Amino acid sequence: PIADLIYNHIVSQPLAAETLELILTDNSNQFIQNIHNLACLTFAFLSGPTYLFLYKQRETLYYSLFDEVTLAKSLVEQIALMSRGRDDMYEMLLDCVRRYVREDLRAVVCDCDGNNNIVVSSSDSYYTDLPAKLISRKPMDDPMETILYVTSVGEPGEMYGTTVRELRKARAKRLGALQVKMPEINMQLLYALAGICLCTFPVVSAGSRTVGGVALLHVQQIQMGGVVFAFGCVLNFLNELRRVPTEIGGGSYNVDDVLETMVKGLEEELDARLKEKTVSYTD
Incomplete structure:
Protein backbone atom coordinates (compact mmCIF):
# COMPACT_ATOMS: atom_id res chain seq x y z
CA PRO A 1 0.00 0.00 0.00
CA PRO A 49 28.70 -12.24 -2.86
CA THR A 50 28.00 -10.16 0.26
CA TYR A 51 25.43 -12.70 1.45
CA LEU A 52 27.75 -15.64 0.71
CA PHE A 53 30.64 -13.96 2.54
CA LEU A 54 28.58 -13.22 5.65
CA TYR A 55 26.95 -16.65 5.66
CA LYS A 56 30.33 -18.38 5.34
CA GLN A 57 31.62 -16.34 8.28
CA ARG A 58 28.66 -17.42 10.41
CA GLU A 59 29.09 -21.06 9.33
CA THR A 60 32.76 -20.96 10.35
CA LEU A 61 31.70 -19.63 13.76
CA TYR A 62 29.41 -22.61 14.38
CA TYR A 63 32.06 -25.15 13.34
CA SER A 64 34.69 -23.52 15.56
CA LEU A 65 32.31 -23.47 18.54
CA PHE A 66 31.65 -27.20 18.26
CA ASP A 67 35.39 -27.91 18.02
CA GLU A 68 36.19 -25.65 20.95
CA VAL A 69 33.55 -27.09 23.28
CA THR A 70 34.61 -30.65 22.38
CA LEU A 71 38.25 -29.87 23.14
CA ALA A 72 37.30 -28.16 26.41
CA LYS A 73 35.46 -31.31 27.50
CA SER A 74 38.50 -33.41 26.57
CA LEU A 75 40.69 -31.12 28.68
CA VAL A 76 38.39 -31.59 31.68
CA GLU A 77 38.58 -35.37 31.25
CA GLN A 78 42.39 -35.24 31.13
CA ILE A 79 42.49 -33.10 34.27
CA ALA A 80 40.19 -35.53 36.06
CA LEU A 81 42.30 -38.56 35.09
CA MET A 82 45.80 -37.19 35.63
CA SER A 83 45.42 -34.67 38.44
CA ARG A 84 43.08 -36.53 40.77
CA GLY A 85 44.81 -36.98 44.10
CA ARG A 86 46.82 -33.77 43.80
CA ASP A 87 44.18 -31.61 45.39
CA ASP A 88 45.66 -28.14 44.95
CA MET A 89 46.61 -28.72 41.32
CA TYR A 90 43.28 -30.39 40.53
CA GLU A 91 41.26 -27.49 41.90
CA MET A 92 43.44 -24.90 40.17
CA LEU A 93 43.14 -26.57 36.76
CA LEU A 94 39.37 -26.97 37.03
CA ASP A 95 39.04 -23.34 38.03
CA CYS A 96 41.11 -22.32 34.99
CA VAL A 97 38.79 -24.22 32.66
CA ARG A 98 35.75 -22.66 34.31
CA ARG A 99 37.25 -19.20 33.90
CA TYR A 100 37.95 -19.95 30.26
CA VAL A 101 34.34 -20.98 29.64
CA ARG A 102 32.83 -18.00 31.43
CA GLU A 103 35.22 -15.24 30.41
CA ASP A 104 36.30 -16.31 26.93
CA LEU A 105 34.06 -18.92 25.35
CA ARG A 106 30.95 -16.97 26.29
CA ALA A 107 32.58 -13.85 24.82
CA VAL A 108 32.42 -11.78 28.00
CA VAL A 109 35.26 -10.23 29.99
CA CYS A 110 35.96 -9.52 33.65
CA ASP A 111 35.59 -6.06 35.11
CA CYS A 112 38.61 -3.85 35.63
CA ASP A 113 38.70 -4.26 39.40
CA GLY A 114 39.49 -7.97 39.12
CA ASN A 115 36.46 -9.30 40.99
CA ASN A 116 35.55 -11.70 38.18
CA ASN A 117 32.19 -9.99 37.69
CA ILE A 118 30.80 -10.44 34.21
CA VAL A 119 30.43 -7.17 32.35
CA VAL A 120 27.81 -6.88 29.61
CA SER A 121 27.66 -3.75 27.50
CA SER A 122 24.96 -2.63 25.10
CA SER A 123 27.29 -0.51 22.96
CA ASP A 124 28.08 -1.69 19.45
CA SER A 125 31.80 -0.88 19.74
CA TYR A 126 32.11 -3.18 22.76
CA TYR A 127 31.06 -6.25 20.80
CA THR A 128 32.81 -5.14 17.62
CA ASP A 129 36.19 -4.84 19.36
CA LEU A 130 35.70 -7.81 21.71
CA PRO A 131 37.53 -10.49 19.62
CA ALA A 132 40.64 -8.32 19.31
CA LYS A 133 40.55 -7.52 23.04
CA LEU A 134 40.29 -11.19 23.98
CA ILE A 135 43.18 -12.25 21.75
CA SER A 136 45.39 -9.39 23.02
CA ARG A 137 45.13 -10.25 26.72
CA LYS A 138 48.34 -10.73 28.66
CA PRO A 139 49.53 -14.35 29.11
CA MET A 140 49.16 -13.96 32.87
CA ASP A 141 45.42 -13.31 32.36
CA ASP A 142 44.95 -16.33 30.08
CA PRO A 143 43.61 -19.44 31.90
CA MET A 144 45.16 -21.73 29.26
CA GLU A 145 48.57 -20.21 29.95
CA THR A 146 48.12 -21.05 33.63
CA ILE A 147 47.32 -24.66 32.75
CA LEU A 148 50.46 -24.92 30.62
CA TYR A 149 52.58 -23.43 33.40
CA VAL A 150 51.21 -25.71 36.13
CA THR A 151 51.53 -28.87 34.01
CA SER A 152 54.85 -28.00 32.38
CA VAL A 153 56.82 -30.56 34.42
CA GLY A 154 56.48 -34.28 33.77
CA GLU A 155 55.11 -36.55 31.06
CA PRO A 156 51.43 -35.46 31.32
CA GLY A 157 52.50 -31.94 30.39
CA GLU A 158 52.93 -32.95 26.75
CA MET A 159 49.37 -34.27 26.58
CA TYR A 160 48.01 -31.11 28.18
CA GLY A 161 50.06 -29.02 25.76
CA THR A 162 48.61 -30.81 22.73
CA THR A 163 45.02 -30.32 23.91
CA VAL A 164 45.58 -26.69 24.83
CA ARG A 165 47.25 -26.03 21.47
CA GLU A 166 44.27 -27.48 19.56
CA LEU A 167 41.92 -25.55 21.83
CA ARG A 168 43.70 -22.32 21.02
CA LYS A 169 43.43 -23.03 17.30
CA ALA A 170 39.67 -23.47 17.63
CA ARG A 171 39.53 -20.31 19.73
CA ALA A 172 41.40 -18.37 17.05
CA LYS A 173 38.88 -19.51 14.42
CA ARG A 174 36.00 -18.47 16.66
CA LEU A 175 37.42 -15.02 17.35
CA GLY A 176 38.27 -14.58 13.68
CA ALA A 177 34.69 -15.41 12.73
CA LEU A 178 33.35 -13.00 15.37
CA GLN A 179 35.46 -10.08 14.17
CA VAL A 180 33.51 -7.66 11.97
CA LYS A 181 35.24 -7.59 8.57
CA MET A 182 32.79 -5.86 6.24
CA ARG A 243 25.29 -8.05 13.43
CA VAL A 244 27.73 -9.42 15.97
CA PRO A 245 26.26 -12.82 16.93
CA THR A 246 27.23 -12.53 20.62
CA GLU A 247 25.70 -9.12 21.37
CA ILE A 248 22.48 -8.72 23.31
CA GLY A 249 19.57 -9.07 20.89
CA GLY A 250 21.98 -10.15 18.18
CA GLY A 251 19.20 -10.82 15.73
CA SER A 252 17.95 -13.95 14.02
CA TYR A 253 21.44 -15.42 13.63
CA ASN A 254 22.46 -15.08 17.28
CA VAL A 255 24.54 -18.02 18.56
CA ASP A 256 23.87 -17.44 22.27
CA ASP A 257 21.09 -20.03 22.48
CA VAL A 258 23.18 -22.70 20.75
CA LEU A 259 26.24 -21.86 22.85
CA GLU A 260 24.20 -21.95 26.05
CA THR A 261 23.03 -25.47 25.23
CA MET A 262 26.54 -26.60 24.26
CA VAL A 263 28.30 -25.42 27.42
CA LYS A 264 25.51 -26.27 29.87
CA GLY A 265 26.75 -29.81 30.50
CA LEU A 266 30.37 -28.65 30.69
CA GLU A 267 29.62 -25.99 33.28
CA GLU A 268 27.51 -28.39 35.34
CA GLU A 269 30.35 -30.92 35.37
CA LEU A 270 32.90 -28.28 36.39
CA ASP A 271 30.67 -26.98 39.18
CA ALA A 272 30.00 -30.54 40.40
CA ARG A 273 33.70 -31.44 40.46
CA LEU A 274 34.64 -28.23 42.28
CA LYS A 275 31.80 -28.72 44.74
CA GLU A 276 32.93 -32.30 45.33
CA LYS A 277 36.41 -30.97 45.98
CA THR A 278 35.05 -28.46 48.51
CA VAL A 279 33.02 -31.16 50.28
CA SER A 280 36.09 -33.37 50.55
CA TYR A 281 37.99 -30.50 52.18
CA THR A 282 35.17 -30.04 54.70
CA ASP A 283 35.10 -33.75 55.50
Whole structure:
Protein backbone atom coordinates (compact mmCIF):
# COMPACT_ATOMS: atom_id res chain seq x y z
CA PRO A 1 0.00 0.00 0.00
CA ILE A 2 2.79 2.47 0.78
CA ALA A 3 4.50 1.71 -2.52
CA ASP A 4 1.21 2.19 -4.39
CA LEU A 5 0.61 5.49 -2.62
CA ILE A 6 4.06 6.78 -3.56
CA TYR A 7 3.62 5.54 -7.10
CA ASN A 8 0.24 7.25 -7.53
CA HIS A 9 1.58 10.46 -6.01
CA ILE A 10 4.48 10.61 -8.46
CA VAL A 11 2.39 9.83 -11.52
CA SER A 12 -0.47 12.18 -10.59
CA GLN A 13 1.72 15.27 -10.26
CA PRO A 14 1.24 17.69 -13.21
CA LEU A 15 4.93 18.48 -13.32
CA ALA A 16 5.74 14.78 -13.34
CA ALA A 17 3.29 14.18 -16.20
CA GLU A 18 4.82 16.97 -18.29
CA THR A 19 8.30 15.65 -17.56
CA LEU A 20 7.29 12.15 -18.61
CA GLU A 21 5.86 13.46 -21.88
CA LEU A 22 9.12 15.31 -22.52
CA ILE A 23 11.08 12.15 -21.78
CA LEU A 24 9.00 10.20 -24.29
CA THR A 25 9.37 12.80 -27.04
CA ASP A 26 13.16 13.15 -26.93
CA ASN A 27 13.94 9.44 -26.30
CA SER A 28 15.37 10.10 -22.84
CA ASN A 29 13.30 7.24 -21.48
CA GLN A 30 15.82 4.75 -22.83
CA PHE A 31 18.61 6.50 -20.95
CA ILE A 32 16.68 6.26 -17.66
CA GLN A 33 15.95 2.61 -18.40
CA ASN A 34 19.67 2.00 -18.82
CA ILE A 35 20.36 3.66 -15.46
CA HIS A 36 17.64 1.56 -13.84
CA ASN A 37 18.95 -1.68 -15.33
CA LEU A 38 22.55 -0.86 -14.42
CA ALA A 39 21.64 -0.07 -10.81
CA CYS A 40 19.59 -3.28 -10.48
CA LEU A 41 22.33 -5.45 -11.98
CA THR A 42 25.01 -3.85 -9.80
CA PHE A 43 22.85 -4.41 -6.72
CA ALA A 44 22.40 -8.07 -7.64
CA PHE A 45 26.12 -8.57 -8.32
CA LEU A 46 27.10 -7.00 -4.99
CA SER A 47 24.37 -8.43 -2.74
CA GLY A 48 24.98 -12.05 -3.81
CA PRO A 49 28.70 -12.24 -2.86
CA THR A 50 28.00 -10.16 0.26
CA TYR A 51 25.43 -12.70 1.45
CA LEU A 52 27.75 -15.64 0.71
CA PHE A 53 30.64 -13.96 2.54
CA LEU A 54 28.58 -13.22 5.65
CA TYR A 55 26.95 -16.65 5.66
CA LYS A 56 30.33 -18.38 5.34
CA GLN A 57 31.62 -16.34 8.28
CA ARG A 58 28.66 -17.42 10.41
CA GLU A 59 29.09 -21.06 9.33
CA THR A 60 32.76 -20.96 10.35
CA LEU A 61 31.70 -19.63 13.76
CA TYR A 62 29.41 -22.61 14.38
CA TYR A 63 32.06 -25.15 13.34
CA SER A 64 34.69 -23.52 15.56
CA LEU A 65 32.31 -23.47 18.54
CA PHE A 66 31.65 -27.20 18.26
CA ASP A 67 35.39 -27.91 18.02
CA GLU A 68 36.19 -25.65 20.95
CA VAL A 69 33.55 -27.09 23.28
CA THR A 70 34.61 -30.65 22.38
CA LEU A 71 38.25 -29.87 23.14
CA ALA A 72 37.30 -28.16 26.41
CA LYS A 73 35.46 -31.31 27.50
CA SER A 74 38.50 -33.41 26.57
CA LEU A 75 40.69 -31.12 28.68
CA VAL A 76 38.39 -31.59 31.68
CA GLU A 77 38.58 -35.37 31.25
CA GLN A 78 42.39 -35.24 31.13
CA ILE A 79 42.49 -33.10 34.27
CA ALA A 80 40.19 -35.53 36.06
CA LEU A 81 42.30 -38.56 35.09
CA MET A 82 45.80 -37.19 35.63
CA SER A 83 45.42 -34.67 38.44
CA ARG A 84 43.08 -36.53 40.77
CA GLY A 85 44.81 -36.98 44.10
CA ARG A 86 46.82 -33.77 43.80
CA ASP A 87 44.18 -31.61 45.39
CA ASP A 88 45.66 -28.14 44.95
CA MET A 89 46.61 -28.72 41.32
CA TYR A 90 43.28 -30.39 40.53
CA GLU A 91 41.26 -27.49 41.90
CA MET A 92 43.44 -24.90 40.17
CA LEU A 93 43.14 -26.57 36.76
CA LEU A 94 39.37 -26.97 37.03
CA ASP A 95 39.04 -23.34 38.03
CA CYS A 96 41.11 -22.32 34.99
CA VAL A 97 38.79 -24.22 32.66
CA ARG A 98 35.75 -22.66 34.31
CA ARG A 99 37.25 -19.20 33.90
CA TYR A 100 37.95 -19.95 30.26
CA VAL A 101 34.34 -20.98 29.64
CA ARG A 102 32.83 -18.00 31.43
CA GLU A 103 35.22 -15.24 30.41
CA ASP A 104 36.30 -16.31 26.93
CA LEU A 105 34.06 -18.92 25.35
CA ARG A 106 30.95 -16.97 26.29
CA ALA A 107 32.58 -13.85 24.82
CA VAL A 108 32.42 -11.78 28.00
CA VAL A 109 35.26 -10.23 29.99
CA CYS A 110 35.96 -9.52 33.65
CA ASP A 111 35.59 -6.06 35.11
CA CYS A 112 38.61 -3.85 35.63
CA ASP A 113 38.70 -4.26 39.40
CA GLY A 114 39.49 -7.97 39.12
CA ASN A 115 36.46 -9.30 40.99
CA ASN A 116 35.55 -11.70 38.18
CA ASN A 117 32.19 -9.99 37.69
CA ILE A 118 30.80 -10.44 34.21
CA VAL A 119 30.43 -7.17 32.35
CA VAL A 120 27.81 -6.88 29.61
CA SER A 121 27.66 -3.75 27.50
CA SER A 122 24.96 -2.63 25.10
CA SER A 123 27.29 -0.51 22.96
CA ASP A 124 28.08 -1.69 19.45
CA SER A 125 31.80 -0.88 19.74
CA TYR A 126 32.11 -3.18 22.76
CA TYR A 127 31.06 -6.25 20.80
CA THR A 128 32.81 -5.14 17.62
CA ASP A 129 36.19 -4.84 19.36
CA LEU A 130 35.70 -7.81 21.71
CA PRO A 131 37.53 -10.49 19.62
CA ALA A 132 40.64 -8.32 19.31
CA LYS A 133 40.55 -7.52 23.04
CA LEU A 134 40.29 -11.19 23.98
CA ILE A 135 43.18 -12.25 21.75
CA SER A 136 45.39 -9.39 23.02
CA ARG A 137 45.13 -10.25 26.72
CA LYS A 138 48.34 -10.73 28.66
CA PRO A 139 49.53 -14.35 29.11
CA MET A 140 49.16 -13.96 32.87
CA ASP A 141 45.42 -13.31 32.36
CA ASP A 142 44.95 -16.33 30.08
CA PRO A 143 43.61 -19.44 31.90
CA MET A 144 45.16 -21.73 29.26
CA GLU A 145 48.57 -20.21 29.95
CA THR A 146 48.12 -21.05 33.63
CA ILE A 147 47.32 -24.66 32.75
CA LEU A 148 50.46 -24.92 30.62
CA TYR A 149 52.58 -23.43 33.40
CA VAL A 150 51.21 -25.71 36.13
CA THR A 151 51.53 -28.87 34.01
CA SER A 152 54.85 -28.00 32.38
CA VAL A 153 56.82 -30.56 34.42
CA GLY A 154 56.48 -34.28 33.77
CA GLU A 155 55.11 -36.55 31.06
CA PRO A 156 51.43 -35.46 31.32
CA GLY A 157 52.50 -31.94 30.39
CA GLU A 158 52.93 -32.95 26.75
CA MET A 159 49.37 -34.27 26.58
CA TYR A 160 48.01 -31.11 28.18
CA GLY A 161 50.06 -29.02 25.76
CA THR A 162 48.61 -30.81 22.73
CA THR A 163 45.02 -30.32 23.91
CA VAL A 164 45.58 -26.69 24.83
CA ARG A 165 47.25 -26.03 21.47
CA GLU A 166 44.27 -27.48 19.56
CA LEU A 167 41.92 -25.55 21.83
CA ARG A 168 43.70 -22.32 21.02
CA LYS A 169 43.43 -23.03 17.30
CA ALA A 170 39.67 -23.47 17.63
CA ARG A 171 39.53 -20.31 19.73
CA ALA A 172 41.40 -18.37 17.05
CA LYS A 173 38.88 -19.51 14.42
CA ARG A 174 36.00 -18.47 16.66
CA LEU A 175 37.42 -15.02 17.35
CA GLY A 176 38.27 -14.58 13.68
CA ALA A 177 34.69 -15.41 12.73
CA LEU A 178 33.35 -13.00 15.37
CA GLN A 179 35.46 -10.08 14.17
CA VAL A 180 33.51 -7.66 11.97
CA LYS A 181 35.24 -7.59 8.57
CA MET A 182 32.79 -5.86 6.24
CA PRO A 183 33.04 -2.04 6.19
CA GLU A 184 29.93 0.06 6.58
CA ILE A 185 30.45 1.61 3.14
CA ASN A 186 29.50 -1.72 1.57
CA MET A 187 25.97 -1.53 2.98
CA GLN A 188 25.75 2.18 2.17
CA LEU A 189 26.49 1.39 -1.47
CA LEU A 190 23.76 -1.26 -1.51
CA TYR A 191 21.28 1.20 0.00
CA ALA A 192 22.23 3.81 -2.62
CA LEU A 193 21.75 1.33 -5.47
CA ALA A 194 18.39 0.23 -4.07
CA GLY A 195 17.31 3.87 -3.83
CA ILE A 196 18.28 4.51 -7.45
CA CYS A 197 16.30 1.47 -8.58
CA LEU A 198 13.21 2.54 -6.67
CA CYS A 199 13.41 6.16 -7.85
CA THR A 200 13.82 5.30 -11.54
CA PHE A 201 11.18 2.57 -11.61
CA PRO A 202 8.11 4.92 -11.47
CA VAL A 203 9.63 7.20 -14.12
CA VAL A 204 10.35 4.33 -16.49
CA SER A 205 7.05 2.53 -15.96
CA ALA A 206 4.80 5.61 -16.00
CA GLY A 207 5.93 6.48 -19.49
CA SER A 208 4.37 3.27 -20.80
CA ARG A 209 0.82 4.48 -20.11
CA THR A 210 0.75 6.01 -23.59
CA VAL A 211 1.09 2.47 -24.93
CA GLY A 212 -0.92 0.35 -22.49
CA GLY A 213 -3.21 2.93 -20.96
CA VAL A 214 -4.08 3.43 -17.32
CA ALA A 215 -4.74 -0.30 -16.81
CA LEU A 216 -1.04 -1.01 -17.31
CA LEU A 217 -0.21 1.34 -14.45
CA HIS A 218 -2.23 -0.78 -12.03
CA VAL A 219 -0.10 -3.80 -12.95
CA GLN A 220 3.05 -1.77 -12.46
CA GLN A 221 1.84 -0.63 -9.04
CA ILE A 222 1.84 -4.27 -7.97
CA GLN A 223 5.30 -4.68 -9.46
CA MET A 224 6.48 -1.63 -7.54
CA GLY A 225 5.23 -3.14 -4.28
CA GLY A 226 7.03 -6.40 -5.05
CA VAL A 227 10.27 -4.57 -5.81
CA VAL A 228 10.11 -2.61 -2.53
CA PHE A 229 9.40 -5.81 -0.60
CA ALA A 230 12.29 -7.66 -2.30
CA PHE A 231 14.81 -4.90 -1.64
CA GLY A 232 13.67 -4.65 1.97
CA CYS A 233 14.05 -8.40 2.54
CA VAL A 234 17.52 -8.56 0.97
CA LEU A 235 18.85 -5.59 2.94
CA ASN A 236 17.35 -6.87 6.20
CA PHE A 237 18.90 -10.32 5.66
CA LEU A 238 22.31 -8.74 5.12
CA ASN A 239 21.96 -6.50 8.18
CA GLU A 240 21.01 -9.49 10.34
CA LEU A 241 24.08 -11.40 9.15
CA ARG A 242 26.31 -8.38 9.79
CA ARG A 243 25.29 -8.05 13.43
CA VAL A 244 27.73 -9.42 15.97
CA PRO A 245 26.26 -12.82 16.93
CA THR A 246 27.23 -12.53 20.62
CA GLU A 247 25.70 -9.12 21.37
CA ILE A 248 22.48 -8.72 23.31
CA GLY A 249 19.57 -9.07 20.89
CA GLY A 250 21.98 -10.15 18.18
CA GLY A 251 19.20 -10.82 15.73
CA SER A 252 17.95 -13.95 14.02
CA TYR A 253 21.44 -15.42 13.63
CA ASN A 254 22.46 -15.08 17.28
CA VAL A 255 24.54 -18.02 18.56
CA ASP A 256 23.87 -17.44 22.27
CA ASP A 257 21.09 -20.03 22.48
CA VAL A 258 23.18 -22.70 20.75
CA LEU A 259 26.24 -21.86 22.85
CA GLU A 260 24.20 -21.95 26.05
CA THR A 261 23.03 -25.47 25.23
CA MET A 262 26.54 -26.60 24.26
CA VAL A 263 28.30 -25.42 27.42
CA LYS A 264 25.51 -26.27 29.87
CA GLY A 265 26.75 -29.81 30.50
CA LEU A 266 30.37 -28.65 30.69
CA GLU A 267 29.62 -25.99 33.28
CA GLU A 268 27.51 -28.39 35.34
CA GLU A 269 30.35 -30.92 35.37
CA LEU A 270 32.90 -28.28 36.39
CA ASP A 271 30.67 -26.98 39.18
CA ALA A 272 30.00 -30.54 40.40
CA ARG A 273 33.70 -31.44 40.46
CA LEU A 274 34.64 -28.23 42.28
CA LYS A 275 31.80 -28.72 44.74
CA GLU A 276 32.93 -32.30 45.33
CA LYS A 277 36.41 -30.97 45.98
CA THR A 278 35.05 -28.46 48.51
CA VAL A 279 33.02 -31.16 50.28
CA SER A 280 36.09 -33.37 50.55
CA TYR A 281 37.99 -30.50 52.18
CA THR A 282 35.17 -30.04 54.70
CA ASP A 283 35.10 -33.75 55.50
